[in-house]
Amino acid sequence: MDTPIPDYLVEVLDAVAADASGAVADYIPELAQVDPDQLGVVLATVDGAVYEAGDCAAGFTIQSISKPFVYALALQQRGLEAVLDQVDVEPSGEAFNELSLEKGSGRPLNPMINAGAIVVHTMVGDAQDPQGRCEQVLAGLSAFAGRPLAVDEAAYASESETAFRNYAIANMLRSRDSIVEDPEDVVAAYTRQCSVRVTTRDLALMAATLANGGVHPLSEERVVEEWVARQVMSVMATCGMYDSAGDWISTVGFPAKSGVSGGIIGALPGQLGIAAFSPRLDPHGSSVRGVEVCRRLSADMGLHMMDPPQPARSTIRRTHTVQYVDGSAAMVFALHGSLQFAGAERLVRDLADADAAGRLSDAVVLDLTRVHSINDVARRMLLETVRRLQLEGCGVTLVDPESTLPDPDCGGGVRPPVVATVAEAAARGHA
Ligand code: GLU
Numbered sequence: 001m002d003t004p005i006p007d008y009l010v011e012v013l014d015a016v017a018a019d020a021s022g023a024v025a026d027y028i029p030e031l032a033q034v035d036p037d038q039l040g041v042v043l044a045t046v047d048g049a050v051y052e053a054g055d056c057a058a059g060f061t062i063q064s065i066s067k068p069f070v071y072a073l074a075l076q077q078r079g080l081e082a083v084l085d086q087v088d089v090e091p092s093g094e095a096f097n098e099l100s101l102e103k104g105s106g107r108p109l110n111p112m113i114n115a116g117a118i119v120v121h122t123m124v125g126d127a128q129d130p131q132g133r134c135e136q137v138l139a140g141l142s143a144f145a146g147r148p149l150a151v152d153e154a155a156y157a158s159e160s161e162t163a164f165r166n167y168a169i170a171n172m173l174r175s176r177d178s179i180v181e182d183p184e185d186v187v188a189a190y191t192r193q194c195s196v197r198v199t200t201r202d203l204a205l206m207a208a209t210l211a212n213g214g215v216h217p218l219s220e221e222r223v224v225e226e227w228v229a230r231q232v233m234s235v236m237a238t239c240g241m242y243d244s245a246g247d248w249i250s251t252v253g254f255p256a257k258s259g260v261s262g263g264i265i266g267a268l269p270g271q272l273g274i275a276a277f278s279p280r281l282d283p284h285g286s287s288v289r290g291v292e293v294c295r296r297l298s299a300d301m302g303l304h305m306m307d308p309p310q311p312a313r314s315t316i317r318r319t320h321t322v323q324y325v326d327g328s329a330a331m332v333f334a335l336h337g338s339l340q341f342a343g344a345e346r347l348v349r350d351l352a353d354a355d356a357a358g359r360l361s362d363a364v365v366l367d368l369t370r371v372h373s374i375n376d377v378a379r380r381m382l383l384e385t386v387r388r389l390q391l392e393g394c395g396v397t398l399v400d401p402e403s404t405l406p407d408p409d410c411g412g413g414v415r416p417p418v419v420a421t422v423a424e425a426a427a428r429g430h431a
Contacts, residue, residue: 009053022280022288025260030158042204046212056200063259071111073140074123087116110239144206156195200277207265207273253304258286315343326429330363336370344378363395397425
């Protein structure tokens with residue numbers, strides 16, 4: 001059996017193929033030369049499955065899609081505070097190449113507009129070694145892609161000749177000491193960053209690396225730490241889509257970044273990276289058909305971040321009573337799914353209510369057999385509840401055959417017994 005996903009992707013491309021609206025970017029002469037009919041889409045899951053359709057192996061320059069990844073490198077090297085000191089995280093509502101700075105602080109508003117991206121570029125590597133920095137940026141982008149990337153020298157030369165706007169931005173930044181090097185050199189280096197050649201497949205894997213908390217799904221290399229990936233995706237969500245970021249996040253609903261060569265990426269934390277490519281752009285500078293592909297994927301695949309997840313009540317699969325070998329009774333709470341705050345709150349509330357109503361027997365069994373993950377806050381809530389129950393003389397046994405709840409230490413020397421089955425808990429008697 002073949003998986004239906006590639007067929008679905010072909011269908012999505014067929015549905016948007018006829019749309020020839022928009023225009024290729026021509027302010028960079030080399031970009032005006034591309035075949036405007038190219039169209040591709042790739043999905044990469046966080047566990048390394050890659051699904052492709054259309055022109056997904058065609059090369060093009062990364063342009064602004066480099067911004068989130070170089071922001072990630074700067075965050076990883078300098079830490080959040082140092083980077084925030086230089087570049088804010090507020091949506092600008094302005095075009096990507098606007099000559100604007102935040103009132104008051106004088107910082108660029110965010111790292112996804114050129115002013116912010118140029119400052120962020122200079123925060124990677126050693127300030128004394130601009131050449132080494134360009135190499136580090138290229139190596140970093142390559143690590144995100146999982147293969148060695150290279151600069152498209154023709155595109156670089158072409159953009160360098162017409163980068164007047166970026167020179168203006170860099171001079172503005174230099175006048176405020178936001179950058180301290182020669183503005184022309186900084187623009188040259190930033191332009192090299194934008195001229196790195198990628199394919200749609202590369203971009204999907206780069207996005208999937210962010211979605212996977214900073215670990216490349218195929219190479220399994222940790223490129224950046226999890227907090228970095230979270231910060232980058234947050235800024236992509238609010239500022240990634242030029243001056244249509246608000247419309248994007250409300251309709252498509254996942255962090256994204258587009259670039260003037262026609263690429264667009266989306267990252268859905270814990271699930272997948274998406275990339276689409278089609279060179280004709282809308283008035284905001286985003287790929288017309290790329291945006292439409294993302295809209296369709298979001299609607300068809302339920303990818304909007306604000307769609308409510310599984311309701312918390314479904315955490316408790318069932319409750320029942322078992323007879324212990326010593327004749328006493330235990331109330332079993334069989335849980336399932338992924339335990340986060342809301343699910344743990346529901347369990348704790350049910351336990352407290354049962355206790356208050358005198359329905360809690362002498363002992364409680366928490367059956368975690370079907371729980372596949374427990375986050376930190378849920379773990380702490382669970383263990384504190386176990387501690388409180390035990391203080392009241394109610395024995396608690398955990399059924400946790402796969403150690404989904406690591407190190408069940410409630411503090412103060414309290415550790416509930418852990419067994420593999422409910423039958424085993426009953427056979428042990430009152431703990
Ligand atoms: N290199 C381009 C510029 O700085 C990137 C712009 C973009 O993709 O939005 O003008």
